[in-house]
Amino acid sequence: MPNKLLIVESPNKVKTIQKYLGDEYEVKSSVGHILKLSTKGEYHLGIDFDNWEPIMIVDSTKTKIIKELKDAAKNADEILVATDPDREGEAIAKNLVDTLKVQDKYKRIKYNEITKEAIEYAINNPLEIDENLVKAQKTRRLLDRIIGFKLSELMQKKIKNAPTMPSAGRVQSIALKLVCDREKEIESFIPIKYSKIEANIDNFNNPTFYYKLADKDFDNDNTWISPTKIEKIYDDVKKNNKLRIIDIKITKSKEKQIIPFKQSILYKDAKYSSQVVQSSAQSLFEHGLISYPRTDSTRISESFIQKAKKYIAEKFGNEYVANDVKGFSGEQDAHEAIRPTNIELTPDFAKINYSLNEIDTYIYTLIYNRTISAIMATPIRETHHYDLLNKTTTNEYYFKTSYSKLLFDGYYKVLGYPEMPSSIPNYQIGDYLDVNEYIRLDKQTQPPARYNDGSLIKKLDDIKVGRPSTFASTVSVIKKRLFVETHEDKTLHPTEFGKTVLEKLINGFPKTINEEYTAQVEEVLDEISDGKQDYKKLLQDFWDKFNVNYEWATETIEISILPQELVN
Numbered sequence: 001m002p003n004k005l006l007i008v009e010s011p012n013k014v015k016t017i018q019k020y021l022g023d024e025y026e027v028k029s030s031v032g033h034i035l036k037l038s039t040k041g042e043y044h045l046g047i048d049f050d051n052w053e054p055i056m057i058v059d060s061t062k063t064k065i066i067k068e069l070k071d072a073a074k075n076a077d078e079i080l081v082a083t084d085p086d087r088e089g090e091a092i093a094k095n096l097v098d099t100l101k102v103q104d105k106y107k108r109i110k111y112n113e114i115t116k117e118a119i120e121y122a123i124n125n126p127l128e129i130d131e132n133l134v135k136a137q138k139t140r141r142l143l144d145r146i147i148g149f150k151l152s153e154l155m156q157k158k159i160k161n162a163p164t165m166p167s168a169g170r171v172q173s174i175a176l177k178l179v180c181d182r183e184k185e186i187e188s189f190i191p192i193k194y195s196k197i198e199a200n201i202d203n204f205n206n207p208t209f210y211y212k213l214a215d216k217d218f219d220n221d222n223t224w225i226s227p228t229k230i231e232k233i234y235d236d237v238k239k240n241n242k243l244r245i246i247d248i249k250i251t252k253s254k255e256k257q258i259i260p261f262k263q264s265i266l267y268k269d270a271k272y273s274s275q276v277v278q279s280s281a282q283s284l285f286e287h288g289l290i291s292y293p294r295t296d297s298t299r300i301s302e303s304f305i306q307k308a309k310k311y312i313a314e315k316f317g318n319e320y321v322a323n324d325v326k327g328f329s330g331e332q333d334a335h336e337a338i339r340p341t342n343i344e345l346t347p348d349f350a351k352i353n354y355s356l357n358e359i360d361t362y363i364y365t366l367i368y369n370r371t372i373s374a375i376m377a378t379p380i381r382e383t384h385h386y387d388l389l390n391k392t393t394t395n396e397y398y399f400k401t402s403y404s405k406l407l408f409d410g411y412y413k414v415l416g417y418p419e420m421p422s423s424i425p426n427y428q429i430g431d432y433l434d435v436n437e438y439i440r441l442d443k444q445t446q447p448p449a450r451y452n453d454g455s456l457i458k459k460l461d462d463i464k465v466g467r468p469s470t471f472a473s474t475v476s477v478i479k480k481r482l483f484v485e486t487h488e489d490k491t492l493h494p495t496e497f498g499k500t501v502l503e504k505l506i507n508g509f510p511k512t513i514n515e516e517y518t519a520q521v522e523e524v525l526d527e528i529s530d531g532k533q534d535y536k537k538l539l540q541d542f543w544d545k546f547n548v549n550y551e552w553a554t555e556t557i558e559i560s561i562l563p564q565e566l567v568n
Contacts, residue, residue, distance in 0.1 A: 005076035012286035020116040085110040090133035114288040136528040171402040172465040189447035195230040208401040247387035258373040260337030262470040264461035268454035280471035294468040297335040339371040379410035450491035508553030
């Protein structure tokens with residue numbers, strides 16, 4: 001009989017971890033949270049306001065699981081609580097220890113990847129539950145319950161004939177605000193009209209554009225020509241169909257170093273929706289193929305870097321190994337970038353050996369290629385810059401173009417090669433080039449792009465609103481509530497319903513529904529995690545101010561009745 005019990009969150013991890021640990025351990029899953037926040041008590045918020053504690057109750061769907069865990073815990077000499085290495089995982093661990101009443105025989109273990117090495121390291125370096133992390137999760141949960149319940153309740157009273165139940169949330173409403181603000185930018189955008197002149201030259205496959213040496217028409221680009229000047233310049237330029245090379249500069253440069261994935265960038269770069277990416281990454285993690293995906297770190301452990309460098313040297317040669325890698329973390333650090341657990345498990349092998357479907361293969365390939373490229377030397381390119389002169393009887397007009405070639409391919413060995421000319425023209429200063437034609441291009445500036453799932457999540461991450469574990473669900477909620485809709489090009493458009501909800505929230509709670517406040521909350525939660533803030537005082541101060549604001553908003557926000565067509 002096993003005398004040690006190891007409890008994980010997800011049932012998908014059980015088989016893999018059991019295989020690593022053998023018969024001495026019994027591995028079981030809590031299937032996420034076993035307790036949930038009650039809807040009883042004052043205002044139905046499930047909060048003990050005297051002590052600022054959540055009123056937790058057993059999740060009715062977990063009764064059988066709790067019984068199985070209790071039975072297994074009775075027979076175990078030691079209980080290893082191996083929930084995820086984040087605030088939410090710490091709260092689940094705390095609830096497990098308290099519910100199973102195993103305070104005297106538990107150990108908290110954390111791991112960043114499901115590999116034999118990582119699991120054994122975690123078991124040999126046990127921890128205790130981090131009470132400060134638990135307090136931070138508790139604070140976040142209570143703030144979200146108050147803001148979510150109270151503001152949603154008010155919106156339901158103030159908006160009639162809604163297509164779905166109006167709701168609000170501390171992070172959810174900021175996501176909606178970002179989408180609505182971007183739509184306002186697009187609607188108010190006034191395009192700037194400008195023109196360019198391109199010279200079509202044999203053997204010059206790269207664009208060759210007119211530019212001004214001084215007195216630019218536009219600050220941002222010296223190839224842009226004002227609509228009031230284009231006619232005269234274009235007519236004059238066409239009088240001379242030869243350009244003389246007046247200068248050639250040759251430069252060498254390194255490409256940018258690749259940075260490993262954090263979750264928000266993976267969402268942005270992937271071609272699938274955030275929900276699909278999250279599900280795939282979680283599955284790859286649970287099957288031991290990648291490290292913990294809900295991370296905002298771009299660091300990689302030193303041990304993995306050394307293994308990867310050895311692999312790169314053997315596969316491509318020593319010259320392909322990076323001298324410096326941007327950021328590394330300690331052994332089995334819980335805050336690593338998303339990376340493969342085994343650098344030798346290439347995407348092709350992973351697809352075959354783990355029977356990966358199309359989506360999982362795609363996500364694993366993105367992560368693998370990004371990671372190995374971050375540990376490879378950067379490509380080096382040589383660029384030839386040509387300055388050319390069009391001289392007419394009355395004026396001189398300057399054109400420029402450039403050509404690049406790779407001197408060293410570096411990580412392009414993995415990522416694939418950029419499109420480049422097959423050869424660089426062998427011209428000298430003073431040579432004349434025949435122009436087939438001058439092409440006038442009339443253009444105008446474009447409004448800012450609408451968000452899609454990935455770019456919205458990246459923006460939330462950039463402004464420090466929300467956490468990796470909640471990004472995908474936040475975007476999913478504003479879609480399900482019909483606050484935004486996804487068009488064919490995968491961009492997010494606010495609906496009239498979403499705009500109405502946001503307008504009332506901002507008018508009623510301007511100090512709560514704004515990016516700065518929401519980001520400050522995340523900073524304070526981090527301080528609570530570090531033991532630098534009294535969470536009960538923070539909650540009491542918030543509650544006192546929120547109540548005053550809520551009473552005022554209840555009286556001042558007017559009722560809106562949405563048109564029937566928004567419902568159908």
